[in-house]
Amino acid sequence: MADPRLLELRDVTVTFPVRAGPWRRVAGQVRAVDRVNLSVASGESLGLVGESGCGKTTLAKVAAALLKPSSGEVWFEGERLSAMTGSRLRQMRRRWQLIFQDPANALNPRFTVRQAIEEPLIIHRLDGTVADRRNTVAALLDKVGLAETFADRLPSELSGGERQRVVIARALAVQPRLLICDEPIASLDVSIGAQMLELLRDLQRREHLSYLFISHDLRSVASMAHRVAVMYLGAVVEVASTEALFRVPWHPYTELLLRSAFQPLSAQGVAGGEAPSALHLSSGCRFRARCPLAEQICVDQEPALIPKNPPYEPALRLAPPSVGLAQGSASPRLVACHKRP
Amino acid sequence: MSALLEIRHLSIGYRTDGGLLRAVDDVSLTVPAGQTVGLVGESGSGKSTLALAVTRLLPSPPAEMLGGAILFEGRDLLNATTQELQAIRGGQIGYVFQEPATSLNPVYTVGTQLLEAIHLHTPHRGAAATEYAVDLLTRVGMPDPAQRLRAYPHELSGGMKQRVMLAMAIAAQPKLLIADEPTTALDVTIQVQILQLLQRLQDELSLSLLFISHDWHLVESLADSVGVMQTGRLVEFGPRDVVLRQPTHPYTRHLLQSVPAVPWLEGP
Ligand SMILES: Nc1ncnc2c1ncn2[C@@H]1O[C@H](COP(=O)(O)OP(=O)(O)OP(=O)(O)O)[C@@H](O)[C@H]1O
Ligand SMILES: Nc1ncnc2c1ncn2[C@@H]1O[C@H](COP(=O)(O)OP(=O)(O)OP(=O)(O)O)[C@@H](O)[C@H]1O
Ligand code: SF4
Ligand SMILES: [Mg+2]
Ligand SMILES: [Mg+2]
Numbered sequence: 325m326a327d328p329r330l331l332e333l334r335d336v337t338v339t340f341p342v343r344a345g346p347w348r349r350v351a352g353q354v355r356a357v358d359r360v361n362l363s364v365a366s367g368e369s370l371g372l373v374g375e376s377g378c379g380k381t382t383l384a385k386v387a388a389a390l391l392k393p394s395s396g397e398v399w400f401e402g403e404r405l406s407a408m409t410g411s412r413l414r415q416m417r418r419r420w421q422l423i424f425q426d427p428a429n430a431l432n433p434r435f436t437v438r439q440a441i442e443e444p445l446i447i448h449r450l451d452g453t454v455a456d457r458r459n460t461v462a463a464l465l466d467k468v469g470l471a472e473t474f475a476d477r478l479p480s481e482l483s484g485g486e487r488q489r490v491v492i493a494r495a496l497a498v499q500p501r502l503l504i505c506d507e508p509i510a511s512l513d514v515s516i517g518a519q520m521l522e523l524l525r526d527l528q529r530r531e532h533l534s535y536l537f538i539s540h541d542l543r544s545v546a547s548m549a550h551r552v553a554v555m556y557l558g559a560v561v562e563v564a565s566t567e568a569l570f571r572v573p574w575h576p577y578t579e580l581l582l583r584s585a586f587q588p589l590s591a592q593g594v595a596g597g598e599a600p601s602a603l604h605l606s607s608g609c610r611f612r613a614r615c616p617l618a619e620q621i622c623v624d625q626e627p628a629l630i631p632k633n634p635p636y637e638p639a640l641r642l643a644p645p646s647v648g649l650a651q652g653s654a655s656p657r658l659v660a661c662h663k664r665p
Numbered sequence: 666m667s668a669l670l671e672i673r674h675l676s677i678g679y680r681t682d683g684g685l686l687r688a689v690d691d692v693s694l695t696v697p698a699g700q701t702v703g704l705v706g707e708s709g710s711g712k713s714t715l716a717l718a719v720t721r722l723l724p725s726p727p728a729e730m731l732g733g734a735i736l737f738e739g740r741d742l743l744n745a746t747t748q749e750l751q752a753i754r755g756g757q758i759g760y761v762f763q764e765p766a767t768s769l770n771p772v773y774t775v776g777t778q779l780l781e782a783i784h785l786h787t788p789h790r791g792a793a794a795t796e797y798a799v800d801l802l803t804r805v806g807m808p809d810p811a812q813r814l815r816a817y818p819h820e821l822s823g824g825m826k827q828r829v830m831l832a833m834a835i836a837a838q839p840k841l842l843i844a845d846e847p848t849t850a851l852d853v854t855i856q857v858q859i860l861q862l863l864q865r866l867q868d869e870l871s872l873s874l875l876f877i878s879h880d881w882h883l884v885e886s887l888a889d890s891v892g893v894m895q896t897g898r899l900v901e902f903g904p905r906d907v908v909l910r911q912p913t914h915p916y917t918r919h920l921l922q923s924v925p926a927v928p929w930l931e932g933p
Contacts, residue, residue: 343815376824376852377808473683481681481727484763484846485708507823510849511763513708513879515923540852541880547925570929584853585882586927601808 330502330534331387332363334632336396338382342603354603356382358558361632364502367528369535371549371566373542373581378555380538384504387536388422389413418448420502421495430491431479438475441494448498464493469519484511492520504536509544521548542585546570554578557610560630564657574657574664576615609662617663627660669841669873670696670719675733677718680726688714690897696841699867701874703884705920706894712877713763716843720754756786759834763845768830769818775829776814786837801832806858824851831859835866844876848883860887881924885909893917
C-alpha cells in the first residue's frame with residue numbers, strides 16, 4: 325500500500341530573530357519550533373495541544389506552506405513542498421486549507437460574506453456561473469449553520485462566532501483534503517461548537533478529510549482527534565492515541581495539562597515559577613524548571629525528541645474518534661522524557 | 666451588598682439594511698461590588714454588544730440605544746458626558762476585548778501601547794512607568810516581560826496578545842473589569858494562572874468582574890452568579906450553583922448538555 329501519510333513534517337525547525345534595544349537590533353534567535361516530526365494520515369485527525377506560545381500556530385503555518393521552515397522538510401502526498409515549482413505549489417494549495425486562530429484577521433473587512441466565500445472559488449477557478457456560485461455559497465453557509473441572509477453582511481456586522489463560521493465555510497469551498505484548524509471553535513458557544521465539531525467529523529466520514537486540529541480545549545480535542553501530539557516550548561514531547569493519552573498521560577507536562585483542565589480551580593496548586601520562555605531554553609530537558617520529577621540527568625541531558633518516521637502507523641479505523649478505535653489498536657506512544665521513556 | 670454596576674431593562678439595536686436588529690432585548694442584571702458575574706450564551710446573542718455598551722463603546726450608527734439604564738456606582742452612564750466616559754474607560758472600568766489581535770495596534774510595540782495606558786490612567790512616569798509595565802506583564806504570566814515590551818503584536822502568539830490586553834486592562838486598577846472571553850486563546854495551565862491572578866486582584870482591590878465565556882468549567886470556577894443569554898434576552902440569571910445544578914430555562918440545560926464528554930476521564 326502507498327504511504328498513508330498525507331502530511332509529513334520531518335525535523336522541522338523554525339527560528340525567528342529576537343530584537344532588543346532601542347533600535348531593535350537582532351539580539352538572538354527564538355526557536356519557535358524545534359526539530360518536530362509529525363504526520364497526518366489520510367482520513368485521520370491529529371490533535372495538537374500545548375502551552376500558549378509553544379509554537380502551534382507557527383507549525384500550522386509551516387504545514388500550510390505559508391511559512392518556510394528554517395530547516396527540515398514538509399511533504400504532502402509524497403511530494404516535498406520545497407521541491408515544488410511555483411505553479412505546482414499553487415495547484416496544490418487548494419488541497420489544504422488553514423482556519424486561522426483569529427477570525428477577525430482572517431476576513432477582509434471590505435468583503436461581504438458572499439465575496440469572502442467566493443474568493444477562493446474564483447482563485448482556484450471553481451466558480452462556474454453566477455447562479456452556481458450563489459448556490460454554492462448558500463450551501464456552504466447552510467453547512468455551517470448560517471442563513472443565506474448573512475451573505476450580504478460585512479464582517480463588522482457579525483458576532484465573533486458568526487465570523488468564525490464564515491471562515492470555516494470559506495475553507496470548505498475548495499474541497500480540501502486537509503484542514504488545518506487553529507482554535508476553530510474557541511469563539512463559539514458550546515452548543516454551536518459541538519455542532520461544528522459534529523460537522524467536521526461528518527465531513528471526515530463522508531469525504532475522508534484529514535485534520536490537524538489545534539486547540540486549548542482538551543474536551544474538543546478528545547472528541548475530534550485519533551491521535552494527539554503535545555508540544556512544549558517548540559518541541560513535541562508526547563504523541564499517543566487519544567485514549568491512551570487521556571487515560572494515562574506519560575509526559576509530566578501532559579499530566580499537568582490534564583490536571584489543569586479537569587480539576588476545579590480550588591484543587592490546583594498555586595501556579596508558581598517563571599513563565600516558560602523559548603528565548604532562554606535551559607540546558608537539558610525544556611520542562612525541567614516546572615517538572616516535579618526532575619533529577620540530575622534532566623539537567624545534564626536533553627531527552628531524545630520524537631524521532632523521524634516513527635515506527636508506528638496511525639491507529640486509524642475511521643470510526644468516530646471518541647467511540648471505536650480505542651480497544652487494542654492503540655499505537656505505541658512516544659515520549660520525550662528521561663523518566664517515562 | 667451594594668451594586669457596582671446595575672443594568673436596567675437595557676435594549677440595544679443595530680440598524681441594518683434589513684431593518685432594526687434587536688441585539689440586546691430588555692436585559693437587567695447586577696454586578697455587586699467585589700463579585701464576579703459570568704455571562705454565557707449563544708454565539709450572536711448580544712453578549713459583546715452588552716459589554717461594549719456599558720461605557721458606550723458601540724459606534725452609533727449602526728448601534729442604537731433603545732432604552733433602559735446603565736448605573737455605575739449609581740450614576741447613569743447613558744447620560745454621562747464624553748469626558749466622564751473617557752475617564753471611566755480604562756480607568757474605573759477596564760476591558761479585555763474578545764479579539765486581542767484587533768484591539769492591539771499593529772504598528773506600535775507592546776511597550777508603547779501599555780505605557781500609553783499607564784500614562785493615561787496612573788501617576789507612574791518615566792522609569793517608574795516602565796517598571797510598572799514590566800511588573801504588569803509579569804503578573805499576567807508573560808515570559809521575558811522586559812524583552813516583550815519591544816515586540817510588535819505580530820511577533821507574539823495569540824495567548825501572549827491576550828495577556829498584553831489583560832495587563833492593559835488592569836493597569837489602572839479598575840473597580841470593574843469587563844472581560845470578553847479573556848482566556849479562550851490561552852492554554853489551560855496559563856488559564857489557571859490568570860484565574861488565580863484575577864482572584865487575587867479581586868481580594869486585593871475588591872475588583873468586580875463581568876466576564877463572558879463559553880467555558881462552563883471557567884464559569885464554575887470563577888463566577889458568583891451566572892447569566893445566560895439567547896437571541897438578545899437574558900433567559901436565566903441567578904447564583905452559580907442554582908444555574909449550574911438546577912437550571913430552569915431549557916436553553917441553559919441544552920448548553921450544559923452540549924459540553925463534549927471525555928469518556929475516559931470524568932472525575933479526576
Ligand atoms: N513573526 C514572529 N517574529 C518573532 N517571534 C515570533 C513570530 N511569530 C511567532 N513568534 C514567537 O514564536 C513563538 C511561538 O508562537 P506561536 O504563535 O506559534 O505560538 P502558539 O503555540 O500558537 O501560541 P498560542 O496558543 O498562544 O496561540 C512565540 O514565542 C512567539 O512570540
Ligand atoms: N455592527 C453591527 N451591525 C449589525 N449587526 C451587528 C453588528 N454587530 C453585531 N451585530 C449582530 O448583533 C448580534 C449580537 O452580536 P454580539 O457580538 O453582541 O454577539 P455575542 O453574544 O458576543 O456573540 P459571540 O459569542 O459569537 O461573540 C449578532 O447577531 C450580530 O450579527
Ligand atoms: S526529562 Fe526530567 S525534567 Fe524532563 S519531563 Fe522528564 S522527568 Fe521531567
Ligand atoms: Mg496560536
Ligand atoms: Mg462576542
